[in-house]
Amino acid sequence: MPARKLDGVATAAAIRAELVPKVEAFTARAGRPPSLHILLVGDDPGSQVYVRNKERAGREAGLDVVIHRLPASAAAGEVMSEVRALNEDDGCDGILVQSPLPHTLGKKVEQLVFDLISPAKDVDCFHPENVGRLAQGRAILGPCTPSGVIELLVREQIQTVGKLAVVLGRSEIVGKPMALLLLQRDATVTICHSKTKDLAATAKEADILVAAIGRPGFVTPEFVKPGAVVIDVGINPLPDRDQVVGLFGEASPRVAAFDAKKPVITGDVHPAVAEIAGALTPVPGGVGPLTIAMLLKNTLTAAETRRG
Amino acid sequence: MPARKLDGVATAAAIRAELVPKVEAFTARAGRPPSLHILLVGDDPGSQVYVRNKERAGREAGLDVVIHRLPASAAAGEVMSEVRALNEDDGCDGILVQSPLPHTLGKKVEQLVFDLISPAKDVDCFHPENVGRLAQGRAILGPCTPSGVIELLVREQIQTVGKLAVVLGRSEIVGKPMALLLLQRDATVTICHSKTKDLAATAKEADILVAAIGRPGFVTPEFVKPGAVVIDVGINPLPDRDQVVGLFGEASPRVAAFDAKKPVITGDVHPAVAEIAGALTPVPGGVGPLTIAMLLKNTLTAAETRRG
Numbered sequence: 001m002p003a004r005k006l007d008g009v010a011t012a013a014a015i016r017a018e019l020v021p022k023v024e025a026f027t028a029r030a031g032r033p034p035s036l037h038i039l040l041v042g043d044d045p046g047s048q049v050y051v052r053n054k055e056r057a058g059r060e061a062g063l064d065v066v067i068h069r070l071p072a073s074a075a076a077g078e079v080m081s082e083v084r085a086l087n088e089d090d091g092c093d094g095i096l097v098q099s100p101l102p103h104t105l106g107k108k109v110e111q112l113v114f115d116l117i118s119p120a121k122d123v124d125c126f127h128p129e130n131v132g133r134l135a136q137g138r139a140i141l142g143p144c145t146p147s148g149v150i151e152l153l154v155r156e157q158i159q160t161v162g163k164l165a166v167v168l169g170r171s172e173i174v175g176k177p178m179a180l181l182l183l184q185r186d187a188t189v190t191i192c193h194s195k196t197k198d199l200a201a202t203a204k205e206a207d208i209l210v211a212a213i214g215r216p217g218f219v220t221p222e223f224v225k226p227g228a229v230v231i232d233v234g235i236n237p238l239p240d241r242d243q244v245v246g247l248f249g250e251a252s253p254r255v256a257a258f259d260a261k262k263p264v265i266t267g268d269v270h271p272a273v274a275e276i277a278g279a280l281t282p283v284p285g286g287v288g289p290l291t292i293a294m295l296l297k298n299t300l301t302a303a304e305t306r307r308g
Numbered sequence: 309m310p311a312r313k314l315d316g317v318a319t320a321a322a323i324r325a326e327l328v329p330k331v332e333a334f335t336a337r338a339g340r341p342p343s344l345h346i347l348l349v350g351d352d353p354g355s356q357v358y359v360r361n362k363e364r365a366g367r368e369a370g371l372d373v374v375i376h377r378l379p380a381s382a383a384a385g386e387v388m389s390e391v392r393a394l395n396e397d398d399g400c401d402g403i404l405v406q407s408p409l410p411h412t413l414g415k416k417v418e419q420l421v422f423d424l425i426s427p428a429k430d431v432d433c434f435h436p437e438n439v440g441r442l443a444q445g446r447a448i449l450g451p452c453t454p455s456g457v458i459e460l461l462v463r464e465q466i467q468t469v470g471k472l473a474v475v476l477g478r479s480e481i482v483g484k485p486m487a488l489l490l491l492q493r494d495a496t497v498t499i500c501h502s503k504t505k506d507l508a509a510t511a512k513e514a515d516i517l518v519a520a521i522g523r524p525g526f527v528t529p530e531f532v533k534p535g536a537v538v539i540d541v542g543i544n545p546l547p548d549r550d551q552v553v554g555l556f557g558e559a560s561p562r563v564a565a566f567d568a569k570k571p572v573i574t575g576d577v578h579p580a581v582a583e584i585a586g587a588l589t590p591v592p593g594g595v596g597p598l599t600i601a602m603l604l605k606n607t608l609t610a611a612e613t614r615r616g
């Protein structure tokens with residue numbers, strides 16, 4: 001009995017459809033649409049794709065999306081000046097600096113840039129003030145991926161109260177805020193990571209298992225209690241044909257896609273988990289589309305909150 | 309074989325002794341000692357005691373401690389004006405608003421007042437920006453009680469890496485920040501609360517069990533794995549003689565103390581746990597003194613950080 005598929009594409013479409021009349025109402029009141037400003041530094045191909053997807057989705061929802069491009073050679077000061085200008089621009093509601101910044105700038109600059117974004121416009125929820133409000137259960141702008149997972153659970157009527165939720169991964173962007181949001185929804189929450197002993201046994205206790213570790217197919221059936229809800233946050237490109245065959249089998253359309261030189265991505269959850277989980281998000285088509293939908297929702301919220 | 313006693317009094321004394329030369333060095337450099345300003349609104353007897361203890365400990369460590377008193381009838385605006393004045397006072401390094409504010413002001417005002425304290429002077433670590441920095445593993449000022457527990461674990465050479473830590477309680481002041489700090493020290497962390505199913509069984513898996521629920525003697529031996537480290541954050545006054553007898557037995561000096569009309573407090577951990585835990589913090593004399601020591605440490609850190 002294969003797992004129920006938790007359809008992120010459909011849920012994201014529903015969220016976006018609900019935004020449209022709210023965006024229209026804001027636009028009518030404010031005389032302009034809510035605006036999302038994306039700062040893209042350099043020419044990383046992955047970032048180009050992500051920014052294009054955000055831009056398209058934003059425009060479809062009726063937002064004004066403005067892309068600001070800086071060359072890979074931009075100095076830290078230029079990036080920070082751009083952010084300061086957006087902070088001060090009253091017509092800008094949401095600011096997103098596409099991560100990662102070019103490696104030449106260094107990890108420290110990325111933190112400085114994120115910290116510089118006005119909390120009121122911080123649609124990624126990276127600023128410590130927004131992270132703190134989240135921890136305190138009073139977020140105005142929430143982190144896009146974990147908030148998207150919560151939306152999915154709610155709309156799929158998956159109970160969290162008193163359930164054991166196990167989060168694999170403790171990143172700032174997914175693992176930690178995911179744990180805090182599940183806690184807020186009255187789950188008992190365990191956070192696991194690379195130092196956890198016997199990860200599989202701990203994961204196997206979960207009623208709700210969230211995998212956010214970035215390792216393709218790492219979560220095998222031995223990690224999963226029969227009937228558990230499994231949320232796969234991983235988005236892992238597979239560069240190696242053997243990996244694709246190993247995970248999906250020689251007959252899989254993904255192998256054909258790989259051979260046709262199409263990009264093949266997979267989550268952190270092994271395909272065999274579909275045979276024992278009660279419900280499962282696919283990759284692609286699970287959490288990914290929800291992340292973008294929540295970014296749009298945050299942009300509207302930022303616009304409404306700034307207008308008071 | 310009774311549990312090793314984790315002596316919070318001795319550890320707090322060691323932390324405070326280490327502060328003295330640092331406070332002297334700051335005073336010599338700055339031409340004045342680090343200063344802690346405590347705002348006490350109303351005449352709650354418990355708050356009076358807490359403030360007196362903080363004042364005495366601060367002065368012993370060489371800090372300048374200034375108590376600002378407002379009557380219980382003070383309006384929200386007066387409390388907020390006082391905080392604003394302290395924010396702007398360059399001679400003030402740390403601000404502590406003693407909680408709870410009078411009930412007449414309402415819970416919402418307390419939140420507004422805490423949010424108003426400059427993050428740089430927020431020695432209680434209540435401001436969302438400081439909570440966020442804590443969640444991101446880059447706190448400058450940390451929450452006093454959980455930071456004190458970590459100091460105790462480190463100084464008692466209790467390993468956290470790869471251990472299962474279970475935190476009972478999800479308060480903003482103890483439970484959540486405690487979980488985040490244990491996670492930062494590479495423990496696998498489970499957060500339990502009132503909605504957790506089978507609390508005892510979950511707690512019993514813990515290598516390190518932190519009880520922060522505010523229920524006297526709630527954590528009985530069935531919650532504790534033999535040999536586990538048990539940290540008791542509870543500070544519960546016992547108003548009822550039967551409770552004292554029930555927990556400690558008729559022959560206990562605590563019953564005599566109760567009969568002599570002395571206040572009797574106990575933790576969240578039942579006395580019988582001492583027979584099976586590997587190590588245990590007593591109440592009193594465990595986590596309580598550490599909280600004050602960390603407040604003094606935060607005041608010095610705030611003073612040093614503000615001076616750059």
